[in-house]
Amino acid sequence: MKRLPRLVRPAIRTATRTVTYTRWLHLFVGAVAAPVVGLVYPGLDGSGGSQWLLLVTPLPLLAIAALVPGTRVAETMQVQLLVFPRPSGPHDRPDLGISRTPSASWGDRWRVFVWLTSRLWLGFGVTAITINGLALALGMLTPYLWTRFGYAPPLLPGRWTWWFTPLGLVTVPALLALTSGAGALMAALAPRLLGPSPAERFAELEERTERLQERTRLARELHDTIGHALTIAVVQAGAARAAGTPEFTDRALAAIESTGREALSELDRVLRLLREDADPAGQRLTLAHAERLLESARGAGAAVTAETEGDVDALPAPVSREGYRMLQECLTNVLRHAGSVPVTVRIEIRDGRLELEVRNKLSAESPDFRDGGSGLRGLRERARLLGGVAEYGPDGGEWRVHVSLPLR
Known part of the structure; x- marks a missing residue:
């Protein structure tokens, strides 16, 4: 040719x-x-x-x-x-x-x-x-x-x-x-x-944007759930090996098993959503289940003190679900970067807003996250999507995360 x-x-x-x-x-x-x-x-x-x-x-x-x-x-x-x-x-x-x-x-x-x-x-x-x-x-x-x-x-x-x-x-x-x-x-x-037509193109663009947002949300949930479970498992296993007592080892293994079961259940739910054969709003954890997170953190060695003001069960479903994920991310970061340190959790509902604050003592080995890691950036994005704000940073020798979400 x-x-x-x-x-x-x-x-x-x-x-x-x-x-x-x-x-x-x-x-x-x-x-x-x-x-x-x-x-x-x-x-x-x-x-x-x-x-x-x-x-x-x-x-x-x-x-x-x-x-x-x-x-x-x-x-x-x-x-x-x-x-x-x-x-x-x-x-x-x-x-x-x-x-x-x-x-x-x-x-x-x-x-x-x-x-x-x-x-x-x-x-x-x-x-x-x-x-x-x-x-x-x-x-x-x-x-x-x-x-x-x-x-x-x-x-x-x-x-x-x-x-x-x-x-x-x-x-x-x-x-x-x-x-x-x-x-x-x-x-x-x-x-x-x-x-x-332009109207059809706009509708298709909206649908594509919704699919991308849903995938991003599912990716965040997988990050939070699996990251929390792995952090608990690593911390518990290390603590059990350091303690060297049968009683503590049994408690650590029980906590690892419980956290692993929850992670598998959440992973199965997310996979069903990806296959589009489940209700997106069904069987999702909310702040009403926050005690599970607190017990997991306590089982990993953190001294968690929690205080709740207001009726958590009356929170709107989106706010309660995202609040649970934010609390999970905060406790995971504490265990991953600060270790077994005192942690204060405050959940307050007042003036039509949900106020969530988590404080923990900074250790000498704690990294500097003033600019925020991927998890903290995801925390801020979650809050922004709900019309709220998320702030984090050192505060008087402690690491403070404060989230404010409107209820409407």
């Missing part, structure tokens, strides 16, 4: 591409309406004066077809199969910018009508030119056919001459170029006339 002249390569490439012929078939199918309707009116009598009506008479039928919402789906399927053919399956196709849903507005129906009209007119012209052009090229290349059937176009002499052969050879690439150009034009029009 590289050794061929530059003018020959595009012609060979066009002639050997499957899409050239599938797009011609797509245009041919769109032009069928013209002769079919023309059989009824004005009739295929061969008179040239009324043949232009073949391109106008089908328009009312095309308008009626465009009013049917499913017409856009049918046209989209044809575009996928013939205009953008792919050897892979339908699920592996790239985004072509065309809609796979029925027409939902008058604007969609109008664009479908313009698409059908363009396909009719362009398809009729390309079909007529290619069929007649191939017949002409075949006659020019074959003297027997020329003399046998007497095929003499007006622009050519009545007798076959030698220069018809090169002219016939040039006609075939010209027809291929015409077909390729018309197919490329339909491929360019498809996203504009069969693509989703």
